[in-house]
Amino acid sequence: MKRISEAEMGGKQAETSNPRDRGSSIWCLLVLVIGALVVTAAALTILKYLHFSKNNEAHPINKKYADALELALQFFDVQKSGKLVDNRIPWRGDSGLQDGSEENLDLSKGMYDAGDAIKFGFPMAFTATVLSWSILEYGDQMNAVKQLGYAYNCLRWITDYLINSHPSENVLYFQVGDPGLDHKCWERPETMTERRPVTQVNTSFPGTEVAAETAAALASASLVFKENDPDYSSSLLTHARQLFTFADTYRASYSISIPQVQGFYNSTGYGDELLWAASWLYHATRDDSYLRYVTELNGQRFANMEITTWFSWDDKLAGTQVLLSRIIFFGAKDMPTVENLDLQMYRKTAELVMCGLLPDSPTATSRRTDGGLIWITEWNPLQHAVASAFLAVLYSDYMLTSQTETLYCSGNSYKPDDLRNFAISQ
Ligand SMILES: *[C@@H]1O[C@H](CO)[C@@H](O)[C@H](O)[C@H]1NC(C)=O
Numbered sequence: 043m044k045r046i047s048e049a050e051m052g053g054k055q056a057e058t059s060n061p062r063d064r065g066s067s068i069w070c071l072l073v074l075v076i077g078a079l080v081v082t083a084a085a086l087t088i089l090k091y092l093h094f095s096k097n098n099e100a101h102p103i104n105k106k107y108a109d110a111l112e113l114a115l116q117f118f119d120v121q122k123s124g125k126l127v128d129n130r131i132p133w134r135g136d137s138g139l140q141d142g143s144e145e146n147l148d149l150s151k152g153m154y155d156a157g158d159a160i161k162f163g164f165p166m167a168f169t170a171t172v173l174s175w176s177i178l179e180y181g182d183q184m185n186a187v188k189q190l191g192y193a194y195n196c197l198r199w200i201t202d203y204l205i206n207s208h209p210s211e212n213v214l215y216f217q218v219g220d221p222g223l224d225h226k227c228w229e230r231p232e233t234m235t236e237r238r239p240v241t242q243v244n245t246s247f248p249g250t251e252v253a254a255e256t257a258a259a260l261a262s263a264s265l266v267f268k269e270n271d272p273d274y275s276s277s278l279l280t281h282a283r284q285l286f287t288f289a290d291t292y293r294a295s296y297s298i299s300i301p302q303v304q305g306f307y308n309s310t311g312y313g314d315e316l317l318w319a320a321s322w323l324y325h326a327t328r329d330d331s332y333l334r335y336v337t338e339l340n341g342q343r344f345a346n347m348e349i350t351t352w353f354s355w356d357d358k359l360a361g362t363q364v365l366l367s368r369i370i371f372f373g374a375k376d377m378p379t380v381e382n383l384d385l386q387m388y389r390k391t392a393e394l395v396m397c398g399l400l401p402d403s404p405t406a407t408s409r410r411t412d413g414g415l416i417w418i419t420e421w422n423p424l425q426h427a428v429a430s431a432f433l434a435v436l437y438s439d440y441m442l443t444s445q446t447e448t449l450y451c452s453g454n455s456y457k458p459d460d461l462r463n464f465a466i467s468q
């Protein structure tokens with residue numbers, strides 16, 4: 043988790059990236075595209091709300107966003123490993139069919155990370171979590187442009203893999219392939235010949251953030267599949283609960299336990315993933331123990347209240363704040379006071395994040411280009427622009443749906459539309 047103080051957010055200097063960061067950040071494509079996907083889906087929602095506005099005039103779907111959504115989902119099809127089913131990408135074929143076989147596991151599915159053929163479980167699980175979230179919030183809009191089926195299919199392609207990568211309670215395989223070997227050669231996964239070792243975390247070499255992120259992915263996906271496939275959904279939830287317990291009981295960063303991972307998707311901490319996973323488990327189960335986990339039990343320790351951060355594959359705090367705000371927006375009525383107060387703090391922090399994003403707010407971050415694009419890192423910079431746009435449009439929709447008219451930033455007031463406009467500008 044990368045913590046960014048308010049001072050830094052308002053600061054002029056761009057974050058300096060060392061050469062090692064560069065190596066790892068090139069491989070974020072999968073994560074980046076999911077951001078584009080949710081923003082385009084969110085943009086479609088705008089139309090839905092307009093549709094219900096006073097004018098009561100049906101607005102046509104904006105083809106530009108519908109096309110972008112379609113392309114974003116096609117990217118997931120391009121990244122698929124395994125024995126392809128109903129493949130719609132003519133130049134892709136079966137690959138990775140033996141992945142996991144050395145451990146008697148079927149790790150053939152899942153998705154490759156970018157132009158390489160590695161399966162990195164940490165960002166892949168994050169991708170699944172955000173895809174689940176976007177389906178849960180914007181599935182109707184995806185359906186309206188005939189993309190929902192593809193979104194389900196891509197999510198399941200990842201969650202099938204994640205289930206198989208969790209063969210017993212305290213073992214999780216989080217990587218297939220050797221980046222050192224793979225990155226030496228520009229090749230098609232269909233014809234690759236390198237050895238494809240698998241790597242696990244377990245009780246002796248724990249990896250809290252990767253186990254917790256996988257729990258978040260499976261818990262959120264269990265909500266997605268709840269109605270259409272209850273058996274699959276409950277299997278996802280069982281794995282999610284077990285993985286969360288494993289992550290929480292054996293607390294250590296996978297970057298420390300297994301230093302080889304530091305070159306790619308190095309993690310800067312696991313507190314954010316624990317809160318994020320518990321928040322999703324709470325939504326999936328309504329089990330109060332997960333709510334207590336994020337509030338009285340661990341809020342102080344991990345939540346960094348009132349400090350704003352950038353939502354990314356390494357840092358889930360801002361996403362957690364928005365997700366937990368949802369409870370305050372839509373149904374904290376019967377909640378015990380302690381939990382309610384802590385949730386209010388999460389929402390307050392989410393508001394600070396929004397105030398940092400709004401370009402003319404008194405606390406607006408100056409970390410943008412002259413044209414207004416959020417610009418945090420030199421390498422893979424669009425991940426932050428799309429992630430920020432995603433959270434802004436979600437927050438805007440939570441405000442609209444709950445009839446919350448105003449967001450205050452140091453005395454200035456803003457409307458849901460201001461957040462939308464920011465998102466569209468990105
Ligand atoms: C536990 O994980 C470590 C790191 O991946 C691995 O070297 C070790 O063999 C695993 N332990 C068992 C019993 O498989």
Ligand SMILES: *[C@@H]1O[C@H](CO)[C@@H](O)[C@H](O)[C@H]1NC(C)=O
Pocket residue numbers: 062295297298304305308309310311
């Ligand atoms: C990876 O993150 C850990 C903290 O989890 C840090 O100690 C280490 O220096 C980082 N490694 C690299 C190569 O950035």
